[in-house]
Amino acid sequence: MLTFAQFGAGRIGAIHAANLAASGQARLRYIVDVNTDAAQKLATKHGARVTNIGTALGDPEVQAVIIASSTDTHADLAIAAAKAGKAIFCEKPIDLSLKRVDACLAAVKKAKMPMFVGFNRRFDPSFAAVKARIAAGAIGNVEQVVITSRDPGLPPIGYLKVSGGQFRDMTIxxxxxxxxxxxxxxxxxxxxxxxxxxxxxxxxxxxDSVMIVMKTKSGKLAHINNSRRAAYGYDQRIEVHGAKGRLLAGNQTPTTVELADGNAVSSDKPLHFFLERYAEAYRIELATFVDAVVNDKPLPVTAQDGRQAIVLAEAAAKSLRTGRSVKL
Amino acid sequence: MLTFAQFGAGRIGAIHAANLAASGQARLRYIVDVNTDAAQKLATKHGARVTNIGTALGDPEVQAVIIASSTDTHADLAIAAAKAGKAIFCEKPIDLSLKRVDACLAAVKKAKMPMFVGFNRRFDPSFAAVKARIAAGAIGNVEQVVITSRDPGLPPIGYLKVSGGQFRDMTIxxxxxxxxxxxxxxxxxxxxxxxxxxxxxxxxxxxDSVMIVMKTKSGKLAHINNSRRAAYGYDQRIEVHGAKGRLLAGNQTPTTVELADGNAVSSDKPLHFFLERYAEAYRIELATFVDAVVNDKPLPVTAQDGRQAIVLAEAAAKSLRTGRSVKL
Amino acid sequence: MLTFAQFGAGRIGAIHAANLAASGQARLRYIVDVNTDAAQKLATKHGARVTNIGTALGDPEVQAVIIASSTDTHADLAIAAAKAGKAIFCEKPIDLSLKRVDACLAAVKKAKMPMFVGFNRRFDPSFAAVKARIAAGAIGNVEQVVITSRDPGLPPIGYLKVSGGQFRDMTIxxxxxxxxxxxxxxxxxxxxxxxxxxxxxxxxxxxDSVMIVMKTKSGKLAHINNSRRAAYGYDQRIEVHGAKGRLLAGNQTPTTVELADGNAVSSDKPLHFFLERYAEAYRIELATFVDAVVNDKPLPVTAQDGRQAIVLAEAAAKSLRTGRSVKL
Amino acid sequence: MLTFAQFGAGRIGAIHAANLAASGQARLRYIVDVNTDAAQKLATKHGARVTNIGTALGDPEVQAVIIASSTDTHADLAIAAAKAGKAIFCEKPIDLSLKRVDACLAAVKKAKMPMFVGFNRRFDPSFAAVKARIAAGAIGNVEQVVITSRDPGLPPIGYLKVSGGQFRDMTIxxxxxxxxxxxxxxxxxxxxxxxxxxxxxxxxxxxDSVMIVMKTKSGKLAHINNSRRAAYGYDQRIEVHGAKGRLLAGNQTPTTVELADGNAVSSDKPLHFFLERYAEAYRIELATFVDAVVNDKPLPVTAQDGRQAIVLAEAAAKSLRTGRSVKL
Structure with missing residues (x-):
């Protein structure tokens, strides 16, 4: 049993707390949130206690932390947790500033603590199966990747102001x-x-609408298209083209029902947003982190991965400003 | 919170016990099984106690029972539970003999206890959506129903000997x-x-292979095809044809991955068997039962439904023997 | 080049005449129809001449006939054509009466002329591929067949009066x-x-709505469901279940377009009716007949196949009357 | 009836000649090709005569030309045809050099002759339906377009040397x-x-592998991905994202057959290459040209469209060299 303190009692925090509770391998001891009502509600639901950062990190029984608070607190909390000897599960992004990301990574490295960054989509069963089949050679050498990633609707403008921009907030x-x-x-x-x-x-x-292309040193190509709006829901699809074939992973639907009538043959819209679509991914993600920490296995997603995504977001922003290909 | 005793600690019992534990609205107090090892294991897992029938039914704190033991014990346990004033969740079939089913129903009725029969498929989200859309008028008046229901593989011959035959065991x-x-x-x-x-x-x-046709008084038609073997897994599909259209519900797959290569475009086989395919249905089924008992709502599946399925199974068996249409 | 006389200038006659014209291996010399306007129009379109039965069958340059006139004339025309030494392509059914079918088959056999019956669906590329893959062993031994066959709408009641009934007219x-x-x-x-x-x-x-089940001597099972109405168009699907797998062939659509909007994800309805759905099948069917006659190959569908379908239709009608399984 | 002379008797010429023969509205009088064997074979098949450019363009009965010869001859033939007063159907590209394209357009304009450029894909029934549904407002304002276009295999290197490069030859x-x-x-x-x-x-x-992004003045975005190799055949798909939804058009398959076995659920690979996939598009394209010329309707694809595609190809090539966004 791994004992956790969790920072953040919002939407994503609620998911992680519930997954911890159901995992059978972990125990949630503390919830910390500036919104004490939200903190208390979540703590009560899962038998945890509301406390402050100092108490949570000072408790030697706490072995790991979940950082699911607002983005501007991630890096400081990760550094403090690392210094306190806690394993770190940190929501993305680590920080909007690469400089602060690097400071955070240095501190974590110095403390020799494992730090996982919450790229939940890697744990989506369909995307994970694509990765596994690539590894198994199903399509030979990978040549091109196409990623479609479109949100159902625009977040509040107030949120956008502090989000760091579409590349850092969404494309990441x-x-x-x-x-x-x-x-x-x-x-x-x-x-x-x-x-x-x-x-x-x-x-x-x-x-609110972007198209990105990337090229690796060996010449592999990737495309990402993003929109902050999709009338039909959350559109999350990947295509990987290789020398011997193509792998696709598509959207998921609430049911398999198909209606044929005088107008059309119609089926369900995709699951509406990330809470529904990635429910299973969040569960597997956290279980994987717990298993890695408990059994001293390598983390499948590291702080370095979190850093690289920020590097790409910064470069994309620079390309947008300059109209040029940005070398990395 | 509804307090349960559960009879049966086998495969299906394990599902119900886990769903009870996760429901947040129910508590499992007792497990009863002739296989005391299995009972102990399941009880330990969910914080319940192993006991015998008498103790379980004699405990006034027990408000409801789950009957998930072998078929030949269902009717007697249901009668005893009803007499003890417990709400009943009974796995199908109630009994292989219609006479014993009727005796059971009479006793339950006399005791005025609610009795639910575990036709889990009604709670499959896709099948439930088909039913809801029929009710909403999406296809007008229902005219024909086609049910494809095929198991991945033959059960042991020893099981078949006591199963009551394919109609009672599978087609039910x-x-x-x-x-x-x-x-x-x-x-x-x-x-x-x-x-x-x-x-x-x-x-x-x-x-091991049957095809059935049925006709209602108003002339609606239904077809069922069953096989004890499907090389590709559990094949569970329904079609409903109405005056204004058609509703289909298909199989479910582990992922949405599609591979195109030099041979074909291929996707996942269906989920392998009932534990995987109907996991969500089992969860919703039990939650529905708990909600109905706690809040005194009508049960969506009753002992009478359990009886009617047995009536059809007996009639199908008679038709098979006689080569004639059997009137009900 | 095979020289044809064609009896019948209606809807199906127009298809055959056009396919003959485009085949490059055949020539249409005569059109015969009691509706002389229709005959003249079709003849003009394809460079043929309108004539009567006697002239058409008396012309030694005519090597083959297409019988696409009304059902009650099929048998007599086939007999006359056979006696005149013409190869016969006859639309289904040969006749509504088995007695007359048998008389026709006897005459054709005596004249040693090849007689093909227009079961066009065997030449649908998808259905033909299913048959070919069964033959290639893709699903092992065939165990169950399910056929869905539903027309978009009811024909005029006047037509139904002379159609011979749904089994002979549609289920055939x-x-x-x-x-x-x-x-x-x-x-x-x-x-x-x-x-x-x-x-x-x-x-x-x-x-207008039927469900049929059949059993072969070795125990293979088949189901057919028919309706004279499908709000979404022509529903023509087959399923074949074998020891090693399942083959399906589905409907065809005018386009591959899929629309996702705020309501649903929707795609095209199936092609509306037989003229659209089986356009390619009709073309291949006639080309196969021409090739078989010209190159003295065995016919893939024979008068005997036409007879067997009538035998099944009669037996189905008898079962409907008696409520019993009818042995063949 | 529109009388044609056709330049080119190769693969694409054979398609156009056959479509002309079957159209019922046009007549092919001459075939011109430096490969006289190919010219003779095609002429014989369709009842045309082999001749030279001068005779073909000098014959006043010839009203229109099809230019399906090698790319380097397109512009000169179009100019000569325009001067001779013939309507022009020209295969893409008009020329590899924008300067020569402009010279050609000027000559055609001066002669006031209609000139159509063979962007056959616009006539694919699925792509045309996408365009029609956009026009009908099905997805509101168009925001993003994603085009997947991948050939089954690399052409001979000898061909690539004279092709003008992937952008002009394929991406066009x-x-x-x-x-x-x-x-x-x-x-x-x-x-x-x-x-x-x-x-x-x-x-x-x-x-052999490219990824392109484009932006319109109003901010609409488009992505194209191309590869000269797709192990599973010709991959031709489009996605259009709008304010109210998304339209997709996918690949086409020879049959609708689906096999489920112990390994997977598999269906047909896409139609192999352009001859199969765009057979219907080529037929409609030519019929549309004939109809426009005969009935004096505006051409749906013009020489100006041919020019714009070349402009984009040149700009893409420049971007590839410079690593910068190229303004148009």
Missing amino acids: HDFDMARWLLGEEPAEIFAYGSCLVDPAVAKVGDT | HDFDMARWLLGEEPAEIFAYGSCLVDPAVAKVGDT | HDFDMARWLLGEEPAEIFAYGSCLVDPAVAKVGDT | HDFDMARWLLGEEPAEIFAYGSCLVDPAVAKVGDT
Whole structure:
């Protein structure tokens, strides 16, 4: 049994707390959140206690932390947890600033603590199966990756103001997915971006629609398309083209029901958003972290992966500004 | 919180016990099984106690029972539980003999206790959506129902000997599904059966491959095809044809991955068997029972439904013997 | 080049005439139809001449005939054509009466002329591929066949009065398909039928909705479901279950377009009716006949196949009347 | 009846000649090809005569020409045909050099002759349905277009040497498709390219794998991915994302057959290459041209469209060299 303190009692925190409770291998001791009502509610639900950062990190029985608080607190909490000797599960992004990411990674490294970054999509059973089949040689050498990643709707403009921009907030998952599927680091990146969903997005200096291309040193290519709006729900698909074939993983639907009537043959829209689509991925992700810490296995996603995604987001932003391919 | 005693610690018992534990609305106090090792193991896992029938039914804190023991014990346990004032969740079939089913129903009725029969498939999200869309008028008046229900492999011959035959053991689920989707009782039934999978099945007087047709009083038609073997896994599909359209519900797969290579475009086989395919159905089924008992709602599946499925199974067996349509 | 006379200038005659014209291996010399306007129009379109039966069959340059006139003329025309030494392509059914079918077959046999019956569905590329893959062993020994065959809408009641009933007029194609896919003759048949689409159908003594089951001597099973109405178009699907797997062939659509919007993910309805769905099948069917006659190859569908389908239709009608399995 | 002379008797010429013969609205009088054997064979098949350019263009009965000869002859033939007063159907590309394209367009304009460029994919029934549904407002304002276009295998290196490069030879179709679906001209373009299929491609200065992104003035985005190799056949798919939804059009398969066995559920690979996939598109394309010329309707694809695709190909090549977004 691994004993946890969790920072953050919001939407994603609620998921992790519930998965901890159901895992059978972990125990949630503390919840810390500036919103004490939310903290108390979540703590009560899972038999945990509300406390502050100091108490949580000072308790020697706490072996690991989940950092699911607001982005600007991630790096400091990770550093403090590392210094306190806790294994770290940190939501993405580590920080919006690469400098602070690097400071965080240095501190964690110095403390020799394992740090996992929550790229939950790697644990989606369909995406994981694509990766496994690539590894098994099903399509030969990977040549091109195409990632479609579209949210059902625009977040509040207030959120966008502090999000770090679409690349850091949204594409960051796709950057990680691209690196993971390519099996190589992108060496160059180029991006176009537009504001097509809502002019208010442009007013806060962000984009809501982007298309990115990347190239690795050996010439492998990847494309990402993002939109902050998809009328039909959360669109999350990947394609990997290799020398011997193609792997696709598509959306998931609530049911398999198909209706044929006088108008069309119609089936369910995709699961609406990340809470539904990646429910299983979140469960497996946390179980994998717990298993790795308990059994001293290598982490399948590391702080370094978190850093590389930020590097790509910064480069994409630079390409958007300059109209040039940015070398990495 | 509804307090349960459970009879049976086998495969299906393990599912129900786990769903009780996770439900948040119920508590499992006792496990009773002649296999005391299995009982102890399951009890330990879920914080319950192993006991005998008398103690379980004699405890006034026990409000409900799950009967998941061998078929020949269902009716007696249901009668005893009813007399002890417990709400009853009983696995199908209630009994292989219609006479004993009727005796059971009479005793339960006399005791005025609710009795639910575990036709889990009604709670499969896709099948439930089909039913809901029929009710909402999506396809107008139902005219024909086609049910495909095929197991991945033959059970042991020893099991078949005591199973009551393919109609009572396997088709019973499809009889219930047909009644539920037709929205009317079948008035006539006809069946062909063969032994195509293994000649050993014929030696114990059973079939392994059957095709059934049914007709309701108003002329609606239904077809069921069953096989004890499907090389690709558990094949569970329904079609409902109405005046204004058609509803289908298909198989479920572990992932959405599709591979295109030099040979074909291929995707996952269906989920292998009932434990995987109906995991969600089992969870919802039990939650529905608990909710109905706790909140005094009508049960969506009753002992009477259990009886009608047995009536159809007996009639199908008679049709198989006589080569005639059997009126109900 | 094979020189043809064609009897019948209606809907199906127009298809055959056009396919002859485009085949490059055949020439249409005569069109005969009691509707002289239709005959003249079709003849003009394809450079043929309108004539009467005597002239058409008396012309020694005519080597083959297409019989696509009304059903009651098929048998007499086939007999006359056989006596005149012409190869015969006859639309289904040969006749509504088995006695007349037998007389026709005897005359054709005596004249030693090849006679093909137009079971066009065998030449549908998807159905033909299913048959070929069964032959190649893809699913091992065939065990069960399920045929879904539903027309988009009810024909005029006037037509139904002379159609010979749903089994002879509509199911006849499915009987042929079942025999072909089973690879064995059905030894027993049972049928339920209803009038669900329009009460006027019952008034003329017919059904509009039927379900049939069949069993071969070795125990293979087949099911057919028919309706005279499908709101979404022509529903033509087959399933073949074997010891090692399952083959399906589904409907065809005008395009591959899929729309995802706020309501659903929707795609095209199936091709509307037989002219669209089986356009390619009709083309291949006639080309196969021409090739067989020109190159003296065995016919893939014979008059005997036409007879067997009528035998099954009669037996189904008898089962419907008697409520019993009818042995063949 | 429109009377044609056709230049070119190769693979694509054979398609056009056969479509002309079957159209019922056109007549093929002359075939011209430096390969006189091929010319004679095609002429014989369709009742045409082999001749030279002068005779063909000098015959006043010839009203239209099909230019399906090698790319380097397109512009000169189009100019000569225009001067001779013939309507022009020209295979893509008009020329590899934009300067020569412009000279050709000027001459054609001066002669006031209609000139159609063979972007056959616009006439694919599925792609045309996507365009029609966009026009009908099914997905609201178009925001992003994704085009997947992958050939089954590498052409001979000898061909690549004279092809003008992957952008002009292969992507040209996708540039046209992108413009057509965006409903706006791209204002900027960026491209990455690699040589992943065969190092011999790099030796002749070409790429075999490219990814392109484009942006219109209003901010709409488009992506194209190309490969000269797809192990599973010709991969031709489009996605259009709009404010209210998404339209997809996928690959086509020879049959609808699906096999489920112990390994997977598998279906047909896509139709192998353009001759199969776009057979219907070629037929409709030519019929549309004939109808437009005969009935004096506007051409749906013009020489100007041919020019714009070349402009995009040149800009993509420049982007590839410079690593910058190229403004148009």
